[in-house]
Amino acid sequence: MRNFLTRHLQKIYLGVLLVCSLCVYTIGIGHPNALFWDENYHIASAQKYIDGVMYMEPHPPLGKLLMAGSEAALGLNSDKDTSKFSQTDYLRDQHMPEGGIEYHAFRLPSALLMALSVLFFYGIVRRISRNPHLAFAFSFLLIFDNALVIHSRAAMLEGVQLFFILGAIYQCARAITAHAQQERAIRLRDYAYLGIWIGLAVAVKVNGAVLLLLFVMLYGADQWESIKHWHWGKLFQHLAITVPTGVVPLLAVFFAIFYLHIGLGSNLPTHKNYEASNEYQQLIKDGQSWSFAAFNQGLLDNWRYMAKYADGVPKLDVCKEGENGSYAMGWPLGTKTINYRWSKRSVDGTTYVRYHNLVANPVVWFSVLASIVLSAGLIISRYVYQNPVKDSALFYWILAFTGLYLSYMIAILQIERVMYLYHYLVPLVFGLINLALIFNYIFYAELHGHSRHTYINLAVYIGLAIAVFFVFAPFTYSWELTEAQFDMRNWFAFWKLQVVR
Structure with missing residues (x-):
């Protein structure tokens, strides 16, 4: 052995x-x-x-x-109507199919x-x-x-x-x-x-x-x-x-x-044009999304959009209520946690919460x-x-x-x-x-x-x-916690974990 x-x-x-x-x-x-x-x-x-x-x-x-x-x-979703997913950049409840x-x-x-x-x-x-x-x-x-x-x-x-x-x-x-x-x-x-x-x-x-x-x-x-x-x-x-x-x-x-990214975009979106150039839009309309001309123009338009988007992202504002951002100097200590989502239920006066928190x-x-x-x-x-x-x-x-x-x-x-x-x-x-x-x-x-x-x-x-x-x-894993169980895991104040009551 x-x-x-x-x-x-x-x-x-x-x-x-x-x-x-x-x-x-x-x-x-x-x-x-x-x-x-x-x-x-x-x-x-x-x-x-x-x-x-x-x-x-x-x-x-x-x-x-x-x-x-x-x-x-x-x-897994081939039998569901997901057409609204392509009509937005940010999914909300109203975009979801029934069920x-x-x-x-x-x-x-x-x-x-x-x-x-x-x-x-x-x-x-x-x-x-x-x-x-x-x-x-x-x-x-x-x-x-x-x-x-x-x-x-x-x-x-x-x-x-x-x-x-x-x-x-x-x-x-x-x-x-x-x-x-x-x-x-x-x-x-x-x-x-x-x-x-x-x-x-x-x-x-x-x-x-x-x-x-x-x-x-x-x-x-x-x-x-x-x-x-x-x-x-x-x-x-x-x-x-x-x-x-x-x-x-x-x-x-x-x-x-x-x-691949540019070639697969063979149809123009209906909700916005991402400030795509007229030349790029026309190539898509003409069914030439896989052409070298579409790749060349599409690449330039994508880079232009990425740069503009980055310039428009707000700065960190720790005074803003609900700010999830944090200073990089605090990251090695796990600052600041992010509550991705939560749900709760009450049984006989006791509240049970399922947290989905980014925590170190x-x-x-x-x-x-x-x-x-x-x-x-x-x-x-x-x-x-x-x-x-x-x-x-x-x-x-x-x-x-x-x-x-x-x-x-x-x-x-x-x-x-x-x-x-x-x-x-x-x-x-x-x-x-x-x-x-x-x-x-x-x-x-x-x-x-x-x-x-x-x-x-x-x-x-x-x-x-x-x-x-x-x-x-x-x-x-979003396992249920009571407030007391949450407090037992709230080890450091600088993590800024927030209990849901």
């Missing part, structure tokens, strides 16, 4: 993680059986693809295309891809740390975080995007670690594959552009010897090859997805913040005080993921429009990877010495994170 477990340990770990992830993320995704938050926008957009109606919106189209493909393939709709297919791409992304997460940590036990343990943090779960179990974009983000990071880590372990050299196709993954992430939301830093990481590992010896000629010569090798696939994927797992989020602080201290000690490092490769990976985290947060702080807590989910995932690596660094000797106490403590920590997930699970 021991030999069997040793031989098949990776498969067992991946199987356990996948089963847990699928259960947490996908079971019961039809609940709540009602729209909440940006589903009002995204389901309307997805239906327009099915109905062949042109539309524009502030985000690139890949997420909605996948929702539309899922709904078209499963056909409502089934939400499973619209929510499936986000939930399923987020569930599958744990395989990439495991692969990233295992390849960098070369410790499958460590990768297995920390992968549970990706599964059992309340904010990631509630937001991914919806017809929204982050679950889809995080799958492609983790896929891009895995592609980068796989190429670099194989090169570092002298298994093979970094090849041009590694740049091309990375470009495809980044293109897919950016085609969901433009904040995926932070992944362009992965090209820098891959190039740095590829040309490290030339960088150390300042071989400028060789460096620029290699740049001239690798930049187009990575960027061309990225742009090809991005534009191919926009081509504090064990996960506070640990990520601690890892960034520790990583910053480690980096400062190395470059300011010239302290030696335990493992150079591991140190550089910590530097890389700390850099990704801080780069995203610094970029977000430059944005004046209102932002929300779920915009932190991307750097949270960077931080989760960094958390596993900084743990590996701190307990380097113990882990390499297979210290039982270290692994027992790690298991207790993961168990605590899972237990806290279930403490806040009523907010994630």
Whole structure:
């Protein structure tokens, strides 16, 4: 039995993680059986693809295309009148057919891809740390975080995007670690594959552009010897090859997805024209939505609309009643939660409320913040005080993921429009990877010495994170709570959780 477990340990770990992830993320995704938050926008957009109606919106189209493909393939609402979905950009009760709709297919791409992304997460940590036990343990943090779960179990974009983000990071880590372990050299196709993954992430939301830093990481590992010896000629010569090798696939994927978006819009909408140019509207009327001319003009019109929409988004106003936005500086602590929707009933004078709240797992989020602080201290000690490092490769990976985290947060702080807590989910995932690596660094000797106490403590920590997930699970899965039970979960005033009476 021991030999069997040793031989098949990776498969067992991946199987356990996948089963847990699928259960947490996908079971019961039809609940709540009602729209909440940006589903009002995204389901309307997805239906327009099915109905062949042109539309524009502030985000690139890949997420909605996948929702539309899922709904078209499963056909759960094929017998219902959803024609009004294509006559609005924001669904309300009056747009719904009698008896409502089934939400499973619209929510499936986000939930399923987020569930599958744990395989990439495991692969990233295992390849960098070369410790499958460590990768297995920390992968549970990706599964059992309340904010990631509630937001991914919806017809929204982050679950889809995080799958492609983790896929891009895995592609980068796989190429670099194989090169570092002298298994093979970094090849041009590694740049091309990375470009495809980044293109897919950016085609969901433009904040995926932070992944362009992965090209820098891959190039740095590829040309490290030339960088150390300042071989400028060789460096620029290699740049001239690798930049187009990575960027061309990225742009090809991005534009191919926009081509589908524009081509599927074969009919003009009846409720608004999105300020589309006369040329673009005429091409649609002439049945030429798949033509190069329509793609060229439609792309320009879409970009113009996206830019104008972004300029029109209001700024954060914390004095406004019901403001759901929050300052980015408070996100690492889980500020501010968002009540996506709620419903209540009273029985014998006792009120029971089903909350659907975006709330953090504090064990996960506070640990990520601690890892960034520790990583910053480690980096400062190395470059300011010239302290030696335990493992150079591991140190550089910590530097890389700390850099990704801080780069995203610094970029977000430059944005004046209102932002929300779920915009932190991307750097949270960077931080989760960094958390596993900084743990590996701190307990380097113990882990390499297979210290039982270290692994027992790690298991207790993961168990605590899972237990806290279930403490806040009523907010994630809309389980009923009384006011007293709500108060037991209102741990921090800065979360600004609001009880419904």
